[in-house]
Amino acid sequence: MRSKVEFVRGSHVYLRPLEREDLTERYLGWLNDPEVTRYMETGIFPSTRQDLEAFYQGIMGSKDQVVLAVLENKSDQHIGNVKLGPIHWVHRRTTFGILIGDKDFWGKGLGEEATRLTVEYGFRRLNLRRIDLGVFADHESAVRCYEKVGFKIEGRLRQDLFCDGEYKDRLWMGLLRSEYVPAKPEKRE
């Protein structure tokens, strides 16, 4: 059995470094599933095993981006990834990205918790001051998830993205460390 490495722990998910063993057919399936990548630029071109390996090589040991695997506490299943990058150490800011690739885990609050854990890691451990992100304006679950964590809409880039045969607006959202409010700890059952 693989030993359980945890980097950041939450109530329902934990984050740990992405490992080569995570580069499975299942993971590749997420990247080529149009429903999963509908609102992502990943997925415009097909992804191959070699692409996944190149991505993995690119993040190994990098000090200007952090990619972490998201695992469900209960099952220890790899359900997606989060990313902070590129990190600008002078401006102390970065951009957040998330992929919950396993659709069975959507809509259960796990995306929100993974976002919170990543943001807290960015502010408390990396000493970042600002985290931002871009999102399709009509990607309701993502916008809601980010708003719940505290991200504010800072701008709208009109017709910036092409999806489902039409141009769509991109929202730019940002969160400052000074305004971040951690979630209340969950009551133990």
Ligand SMILES: CC(C)(COP(=O)(O)OP(=O)(O)OC[C@H]1O[C@@H](n2cnc3c(N)ncnc32)[C@H](O)[C@@H]1OP(=O)(O)O)[C@@H](O)C(=O)NCCC(=O)NCCS
């Ligand atoms: C977008 C994503 C991160 C959201 O994570 P999630 O775990 O499915 O979302 P959560 O369960 O944490 O829900 C967050 C909020 O969105 C709401 N929500 C979930 N699905 C929704 C939907 N289809 N429409 C509207 N709101 C929705 C939830 O109800 C919750 O708000 P509430 O607590 O007020 O009810 C995840 O679905 C995902 O990774 N999708 C594929 C990749 C992707 O699109 N990444 C983001 C690119 S910007």
